[in-house]
Amino acid sequence: MARNRPYTCGLDAAIDVVGGKWKATVLWTLEDQGPLRFGELRRRVPGVTEKMLIQQLRELEADGLVHREIFHQVPPKVEYSLTDYGRTLEVALRPLGDWGHANMARIEATHP
Amino acid sequence: MARNRPYTCGLDAAIDVVGGKWKATVLWTLEDQGPLRFGELRRRVPGVTEKMLIQQLRELEADGLVHREIFHQVPPKVEYSLTDYGRTLEVALRPLGDWGHANMARIEATHP
DNA sequence: CAGCATCCTCACCGATACTG
């Protein structure tokens, strides 16, 4: 998304990966609630549309952060989970998540 | 930017604050190189336009993360620095920055 | 030097409808 290459610091690169509108929530949900199939994930990310969820998942998958497992059944079943690489990102994200949690009231106040 | 209120996790809120295209770089630069005046900051954030730098700075200031000190001189001088609150965010961002730094090659590879 | 004011573009995202 951000697209200021070459990156001037690691932060740019990281934000580029996780800055999508729903990516943070998706990563957090997958970490928090284990592997989930598409419909379950959709229900746990309130407000997201099918199109956006799929798009964000595909990008996360292309970045190697999310694993997509297809079960050839009827009806179809696809399960999403974090990869090891994705888990390293989740760990790196945790302090930021804590910060946001701790300052949420302030953030909501100053943000239109 | 992200605008999925109410936030489902602290991460959403944090990304909302720091997800702007140049905000991460600005915060990182201000932390790394002490207080800077506008022109200096501009030179240290390659590729940013005046308009965008000002806009991002104003938002960071409104969020209480950046302090703007005006020196009434001719020629004018304005100095930007992190607030204490801003420094807490910088600390929370450090692991993410390290992650991005460590995986930069991989990120650049998979990102169009 | 440090900004503000405009105009404009494009990709981000939402809504809707259809399919294997």
Place this chain on the structure above:
DNA sequence: CAGTATCGGTGAGGATGCTG
């Protein structure tokens, strides 16, 4: 159930020019 396809609005972001 888990997608794909298409259309269109909107606003972030860029280019340019002017000012205190």
